[in-house]
Amino acid sequence: MNRSHLTPEIQLHLITPNCELWTADNAKSPFKDPFWSFYWPGGQSLSRFILDNPSFVANKTVLDVGCGSGACGIAAALSNANIVVSNDIDEVACIASKLNAELNKISLKTESLNFVGHKILWDCILVGDMFYNNELASSLLKWLQQLHISGKTVLIGDAGRLSKMDIYGKENLKLLAIYELPENVKRENEELSSAQVWSM
Template identity: 50%
Template structure:
């Protein structure tokens, strides 16, 4: 089964460095693939969010690659890992342990493929960690997950509990409506990045992306 999924992903994606982290090569659906313009009934995946490198994830990975000390020797959980870029960046910067987590099984297979391409070793999990204590992790990565107000409310409450228990929470986000002004009062801006023009076209007009740290 996993071999079949991996084969399907390899067949419908292409290696890309056209993003904020060209140090990483990631297999993605891009404008160079037939699926980019395919009708919905021609796409062999259901909601292949993992096949795109979303801007919040790009901010997370870019910051980690530029500031390796924030992750070195840490145990890292990358929630909603998608294509796995944040996990891969953490592993490259010598995190002690990295788990790429996504409830979509295709995402964790894609993450494994991308980690192998980038010559790093990470674990993967399809468990739903939201609400869990995450006792075995020091650092939690969250990218592009504030897309829906109801979900954002549940997510933010959980993240605040984690921070109160000593965890570091890094949030990559391009300005989605779920990261409200009220929630921004509880986070500190670590970095802001301009997206390359081709990334803007791929991401519905977002022109910049940011990385935040959740305050205690």
């Protein structure tokens, strides 16, 4: 269990530098690309923002897209969101999110469909640290813009990758908050020192 991050009130099962798997070579890992086993800096900033500003999610239905460990959805559930669905195309991430939800004594649903580009019913969409490759980033931002135009609340947590990308529409994002990352998180994520929260 780990609390060395921007939201120590949320406990998470993670792979940390104290775990053997942190330094094991990929062949020894039972999982391919276990993104769910890290709490990404963009997700940390978004969860911190939600816990500090619960009105963005309170009484709303919330979809945490690319949930990984499930932390952002857990932050929303702790902030009185109505229903939280944690969504990741990696089914193991959905299981990890359920386990982490239990650890924090909240309940959430999970869904492993790819919703990007599709119409959805949730009121509020959370996106933690999903701008990590150009192809995904542009389809994601285009979709989020459509959701915003249709009246949804869109919140994005990112640690600087988004602002460096050459993608249409990023200039319309509104900066809501900047958080300095804890020292251990800086060390584990070379070159990153802070993480931002954006809306539309």
